Amino acid sequence: MSLSAAVSVYIKFFFLLTPFFILAVFLALTEKVETRMQRALAGRVTVGIVLTSILLFLFGETIFDLFGITVDSFRIGAGALLFLSAVSLTQGKFSLPSTDSSLMSLAIVPLAIPITIGPGTVGALVIAAAESPTYIKKAETLACIVAACLTVGLMLFVADRVKSVLGANGIAMLSKITGLVLAALSCQLMFTGIAAFLK
Numbered sequence: 001m002s003l004s005a006a007v008s009v010y011i012k013f014f015f016l017l018t019p020f021f022i023l024a025v026f027l028a029l030t031e032k033v034e035t036r037m038q039r040a041l042a043g044r045v046t047v048g049i050v051l052t053s054i055l056l057f058l059f060g061e062t063i064f065d066l067f068g069i070t071v072d073s074f075r076i077g078a079g080a081l082l083f084l085s086a087v088s089l090t091q092g093k094f095s096l097p098s099t100d101s102s103l104m105s106l107a108i109v110p111l112a113i114p115i116t117i118g119p120g121t122v123g124a125l126v127i128a129a130a131e132s133p134t135y136i137k138k139a140e141t142l143a144c145i146v147a148a149c150l151t152v153g154l155m156l157f158v159a160d161r162v163k164s165v166l167g168a169n170g171i172a173m174l175s176k177i178t179g180l181v182l183a184a185l186s187c188q189l190m191f192t193g194i195a196a197f198l199k
Helices: 004-018 018-027 035-067 070-092 099-105 107-118 118-128 135-157 159-198
Strands: none
Touching: 004 118, 004 135, 018 035, 018 107, 018 135, 018 159, 035 099, 035 107, 035 118, 035 135, 035 159, 070 107, 070 118, 070 159, 118 135, 135 159
8 A cells, every 4th residue: 555545544534533523522521520531531432443443344344244234224323322412412411420430431332433433434444344355455454544543532632631722611612512513413314314214
């Protein structure tokens, strides 16, 4: 793989992971969480994103076929989950508890999946694997994808600095706006999935 091709794959998946959106959600959900726990959560989310991306890249098509799951059904399920999160977020009820175990329970769902790795990213990972005919090509593509995941994780790790810049009022406003965007996104996901089933 040439350098330009590697950079292209990296940039593509970096934006598919919606880095600024997950950062906004992360900040909104960790408004009252101290820096130590926030960074611990960021680390757990990063691990979740990396492992999920690797599994979907290597076995995504097989897993979907095995369980009879389509991308459209994934859209509907992810949309329903996102909508519940959005309602809690806009009402100011989606706050993280102070205990480590409860805090970490949000790392995989909904932060890693489906907010960061949504249906679009799932589809792109499966397609990227299919377009990599050799093991060397797969390894090179996967390395670029992992690099993109780690970059998003780094953004979450320094989220406390962004938090200090925005302040309490900025975080509160961001929380409401994020909830509205999440609600719209969840509806779009469900509508797209339902429309595909009805065709």
